[in-house]
Amino acid sequence: RDFGGISFLSRSDIVPFALAGVGAVRDDVQGDHDVRPMANVGAGARMGLPWLGMDLRSEFRVIGQHESLSAPGEDWLIDYRFLVGLQLPLTPFFAAPADPPAGPLPEEEECEVAVVDPVTGRTDCRTDSDDDGVDDTRDACPSTGPGVTVDAEGCPLMADTGQDSDSDGVMDANDTCPDTYPGVTVNTNGCAEPQPLVIPKLTFEFDTARLTPDAREVVDDITLMLQGQPDLTVEIIGHTDARGDDAYNQKLSEERALAVRDRLVAQGIDDTRLSLTGRGESQPVASNDTEEGRAANRRVAFWLYID
Structure with missing residues (x-):
């Protein structure tokens, strides 16, 4: 057989x-x-x-x-x-006889990009609107600029986009720490250097240590930065406005620093990387004579260190 x-x-x-x-x-x-x-x-x-x-x-x-x-x-x-x-x-x-064609077959078009089917041998026209070498039927990014190197789906390769996702001045292609918090000073690799960090949105309601929605968003962004840079340690510094006596404000500032630390730890940051300090009302950043100034003073700030 x-x-x-x-x-x-x-x-x-x-x-x-x-x-x-x-x-x-x-x-x-x-x-x-x-x-x-x-x-x-x-x-x-x-x-x-x-x-x-x-x-x-x-x-x-x-x-x-x-x-x-x-x-x-x-x-x-x-x-x-x-x-x-x-x-x-x-x-x-x-086999049943094939139906005769309804009319003459159309002539093949002349086109800039021609694709030959490897099975049938048929030549089909394709358009490449952005002239990136990937025809429009497969191009996920059909508006790529001329001269940009693209991947198989027609989208720019990271090295050619000039993209800086965390706005730290280091392009993503060269950024070792791509989730640096906005405004943080970085080195040539895009990683945070030792520095103080004051974030206006990391504030608290009067006489509480509860994080506001804006403050929670800030802490979550700080979490991403710490996850991407394991050698970074943080001193968390709590502050209050001037209303109330000194001892009460000192305790409240420590509770605010603790609230930030607890949220960082809950999201996976090792507590050995975090230290706490309460400064009470002793270091205002605005006047305590106005409500706007007092709101700015009810805050948590950071000192960033390299371990």
């Missing part, structure tokens, strides 16, 4: 192939009967003909029969065959 041929080319006028198979042969020699195993290997080629899907086929086979009665004393009886013939598919005789 043949196991079939292996073609080495898929679309060619002349297609070479190889074949192999195993089977059995019944010997009948002078009244002796026996069934012996056999094997065959071969190679050949077929050439397409323009009629009914026919091929002209030629092949060479080597057929071996093990311990044949026709060759006593030999391990194998070897036979060599060279065959030439026509190969005719049965499909044309059973």
Whole structure:
């Protein structure tokens, strides 16, 4: 039984192939009967003909029969065959006739970007609006500027975008710490340097240590920066306005620093990287004579250090 041929080319006028198979042969020699195993290997080629899907086929086979009665004393009886013939598919005789085309096929368009289908050989036109080498049917970023290097989906590679996600002056392609909090001074790698950090939105309501929604958003952004720079440690410094006595304000400033630390720890920052200080009302940043000034003084600030 043949196991079939292996073609080495898929679309060619002349297609070479190889074949192999195993089977059995019944010997009948002078009244002796026996069934012996056999094997065959071969190679050949077929050439397409323009009629009914026919091929002209030629092949060479080597057929071996093990311990044949026709060759006593030999391990194998070897036979060599060279065959030439026509190969005719049965499909044309059973398939329904194809409908005739409604009209003449349209002529192929001339276009700047032509894509050839590897299976059908059909040439289709494609447009490339932004001239980035990726046709519009596959372009996820169809407005890329000229000369920009793009990926397989037509979007700019990071190194060519000039993007600076955290606005620290270091482009993303070179930024080792891409989540630095806005306004933080960074080194040439985009990582924070030791410095004080005062954030106006990190404030509290009067006489509370509860984080406001704006303050929670600030702490969450600081968390991202600390996660991206593990060698950074932080001193958290709480402050109050001038209303109330000194001892009460000192305790309240420490509670505000603790509230910030607890939120950082809850989001995965190791508490060994965080230290607390309460400064009470001793370091105002605005006048305590106005409500706006007192609101600015009810705050938490940071000192950033490199461990």
